Amino acid sequence: MANNLIEFRNLRTNFYTSSGVVKAVNDVSFSIKEGETLCVVGESGCGKSVTAMSLMRLVSPPGKTEGGQILYKGQDLLTLKERDMRHIRGNEIAMIFQEPMTSLNPVLTIGDQITEPLLLHKGMTRRDAKKRAIELIELVGIPRAAKIFDSYPHELSGGMRQRIMIAIALSCDPKLLIADEPTTALDVTIQAQILDLMRNIKSEFNTAIMMITHDLGVVAEMADHVVVMYAGKVIEEAPVHELFANPKHPYTQGLMRAKPILNQRQDRLYTIPGQVPNPVELGNNCYFNDRCEHCMSVCVDKQPVLTTYENKHKAACWLYEKGGEVS
Amino acid sequence: MTTPLLEVNNLKKYFPIQGGIFGKTVGHVRAVDDVSFTLNKGEALGLVGESGCGKSTTGRTILRLLEKTEGQVLFNGTDIHALKKAELRKLRPEMQLVFQDPYSSLNPRIKVGEAIGEALVDHAIMSKNDVRDYVKEILTLCGLAPYHIDRYPHEFSGGQRQRIGIARALALNPQFIVADEPVSALDVSIQAQIINLLSDLQEQKNLTYLFISHDLSVVEHLCNRVGVMYLGSMVELAPREELFKRPLHPYTQALMSAIPVPDPTRKSERIVLQGDIPSPSNPPSGCKFHTRCPYAVDKCKSEIPKFQDVGGGHFVACHLVAN
Numbered sequence: 001m002a003n004n005l006i007e008f009r010n011l012r013t014n015f016y017t018s019s020g021v022v023k024a025v026n027d028v029s030f031s032i033k034e035g036e037t038l039c040v041v042g043e044s045g046c047g048k049s050v051t052a053m054s055l056m057r058l059v060s061p062p063g064k065t066e067g068g069q070i071l072y073k074g075q076d077l078l079t080l081k082e083r084d085m086r087h088i089r090g091n092e093i094a095m096i097f098q099e100p101m102t103s104l105n106p107v108l109t110i111g112d113q114i115t116e117p118l119l120l121h122k123g124m125t126r127r128d129a130k131k132r133a134i135e136l137i138e139l140v141g142i143p144r145a146a147k148i149f150d151s152y153p154h155e156l157s158g159g160m161r162q163r164i165m166i167a168i169a170l171s172c173d174p175k176l177l178i179a180d181e182p183t184t185a186l187d188v189t190i191q192a193q194i195l196d197l198m199r200n201i202k203s204e205f206n207t208a209i210m211m212i213t214h215d216l217g218v219v220a221e222m223a224d225h226v227v228v229m230y231a232g233k234v235i236e237e238a239p240v241h242e243l244f245a246n247p248k249h250p251y252t253q254g255l256m257r258a259k260p261i262l263n264q265r266q267d268r269l270y271t272i273p274g275q276v277p278n279p280v281e282l283g284n285n286c287y288f289n290d291r292c293e294h295c296m297s298v299c300v301d302k303q304p305v306l307t308t309y310e311n312k313h314k315a316a317c318w319l320y321e322k323g324g325e326v327s
Numbered sequence: 328m329t330t331p332l333l334e335v336n337n338l339k340k341y342f343p344i345q346g347g348i349f350g351k352t353v354g355h356v357r358a359v360d361d362v363s364f365t366l367n368k369g370e371a372l373g374l375v376g377e378s379g380c381g382k383s384t385t386g387r388t389i390l391r392l393l394e395k396t397e398g399q400v401l402f403n404g405t406d407i408h409a410l411k412k413a414e415l416r417k418l419r420p421e422m423q424l425v426f427q428d429p430y431s432s433l434n435p436r437i438k439v440g441e442a443i444g445e446a447l448v449d450h451a452i453m454s455k456n457d458v459r460d461y462v463k464e465i466l467t468l469c470g471l472a473p474y475h476i477d478r479y480p481h482e483f484s485g486g487q488r489q490r491i492g493i494a495r496a497l498a499l500n501p502q503f504i505v506a507d508e509p510v511s512a513l514d515v516s517i518q519a520q521i522i523n524l525l526s527d528l529q530e531q532k533n534l535t536y537l538f539i540s541h542d543l544s545v546v547e548h549l550c551n552r553v554g555v556m557y558l559g560s561m562v563e564l565a566p567r568e569e570l571f572k573r574p575l576h577p578y579t580q581a582l583m584s585a586i587p588v589p590d591p592t593r594k595s596e597r598i599v600l601q602g603d604i605p606s607p608s609n610p611p612s613g614c615k616f617h618t619r620c621p622y623a624v625d626k627c628k629s630e631i632p633k634f635q636d637v638g639g640g641h642f643v644a645c646h647l648v649a650n
Contacts (some may be wrong), residue, residue: 003649041518043514043515043517044485044514049415108527157604158602159603160603187377187378187541187604188377188541188543188582189377189581189582189599189600190377190583190603191585191587192584192585192597192599192600193599193600195587196599214514214515215587216515216589217586217587217588217589218587219589220547220587220588220590220591220593221587221588221591223591240591241591241592244589244590244591244592245592254516255516256517256589258515258516258519259515259519259544259589260519260522260544260545260548261544261545261588261589262543262544262547262571262583262586262588263345263547265547265548265567265571266548268523268526269519269522269548270519270524271516271519271520272441273518275484275486275487275516275517275522276484276514315638
């Protein structure tokens with residue numbers, strides 16, 4: 001049994017906006033095991049990216065991580081000094097972002113950007129760093145690595161830039177790779193290439209991946225374990241096969257039915273009525289109650305707790321309250 | 328046979344590339360390179376392809392939001408690109424566009440009621456007094472509430488804004504709507520709502536759609552016929568069921584297999600295409616797809632394949648299929 005690499009415990013990150021406090025991450029707990037791919041799914045604004053940013057300690061004002069713990073190898077990242085955090089960030093935990101266009105510095109060459117973490121974290125000499133950088137560029141499947149080393153980001157296509165981002169993230173052999181919607185901005189044929197690459201990296205280096213996505217197709221293909229978020233809360237969590245075979249939360253069920261699937265055309269798509277609630281005015285109830293077709297009176301009165309059921313399946317929904325145990 | 332609502336014949340749209348100190352034209356981006364198809368009334372044609380394949384440019388050139396380079400666009404028999412400005416303006420209410428980004432396609436300082444009604448008054452279809460009630464009606468039709476009429480765009484969510492965009496296109500009672508990636512910016516649960524709305528409206532009003540999208544599964548849902556574009560050319564065009572059951576062009580096959588299926592038990596046999604899409608300013612010779620095609624033979628490099636019917640209205644441009 002693999003050990004927990006990262007453990008989120010009751011994490012809370014709030015944003016202080018002019019219209020009120022937004023609880024972007026509201027009491028979130030889950031863990032990522034070594035060498036595992038964990039996917040966080042949810043729609044925009046559900047707090048999936050903020051969870052990852054909290055882990056990297058990159059939440060900037062008006063946002064603030066105000067409660068809970070994030071344990072990495074038994075150490076709480078939230079209490080680390082900024083200096084110590086810098087040793088972890090980009091070194092043991094690396095991140096790639098959605099927009100490969102904006103996350104590379106346009107005035108530095110690709111080589112400068114890949115060697116930077118090697119010089120900083122690994123203390124390599126320039127010559128060694130260059131050698132390693134060229135290896136990395138080849139590793140992520142870009143031909144003519146030596147030439148790419150001296151090019152600038154604008155000379156590369158979107159898919160190639162995302163490969164470079166992955167190369168930078170991999171440069172220090174991280175234990176955990178956070179990928180925030182890494183393929184959303186890419187075309188499907190390029191997306192297939194990048195997903196393939198990430199799968200290879202995982203099997204070759206045993207890197208744990210925390211992948212943030214809104215696409216259930218990507219989840220099915222990549223994940224070992226899935227966390228579903230809605231309005232800042234984890235509402236369901238399960239191993240990937242269990243989740244797709246037996247989704248418990250009405251929101252998860254709705255998401256699966258609402259997505260048009262190739263070669264499974266229905267006359268009418270299932271829709272989840274309404275929209276995501278305003279994050280400022282959340283009460284102490286199930287945040288999904290007004291969109292849920294199974295809504296009961298208890299759903300409006302009380303918030304369901306994330307409860308563990310059979311097959312490591314957790315859900316926060318009053319429908320399953322009998323038979324589960326509160327974790 | 329009745330005349331089709333829209334007939335596109337050998338449409339080309341090249342954008343000049345300027346270079347040098349005198350801004351001389353040094354080349355052309357062939358955004359749309361010899362595209363032909365017809366669209367009957369009440370039909371929904373999907374145009375799919377990856378970014379840069381010219382699907383949006385095709386949509387815009389058809390509406391003459393861009394001037395064509397060559398070819399012909401017949402709308403109800405009239406050549407749109409031969410019309411004078413005033414004549415074109417008269418025709419505009421018949422053909423409308425729904426944009427991808429519901430955030431940037433609405434003016435933040437104009438109330439949605441005005442944004443929707445503006446065109447009606449402008450085209451003198453309605454007087455200012457009647458417009459308000461009509462706009463309320465249209466809002467209801469598009470799944471919004473009549474009281475939304477005096478609100479500003481920032482008060483709406485993404486899905487609602489897309490409904491406003493659709494309401495604005497619909498207000499003029501058009502026959503033909505070009506929808507350019509109308510659901511790409513939306514979340515799954517909202518996307519399904521908008522797809523259903525578009526298909527309801529089509530049924531109620533007998534609308535004709537040109538639906539531009541990069542997402543084959545969305546297109547499968549909404550369209551009766553689907554065209555696949557690659558680097559400015561149409562590579563395959565077929566009725567929906569035919570295309571999805573029997574994709575013939577290697578690019579269509581790769582595109583379909585690349586879509587992740589939300590079923591972890593299914594091991595997909597994926598055709599992963601190597602490399603990137605070539606630049607449309609300097610497209611490969613012969614079949615434009617030959618640089619990435621897993622089945623390419625010598626002939627593909629030298630000879631441009633004909634876009635021809637292989638039976639049942641299934642058009643494809645591939646040397647391997649033709650034999």
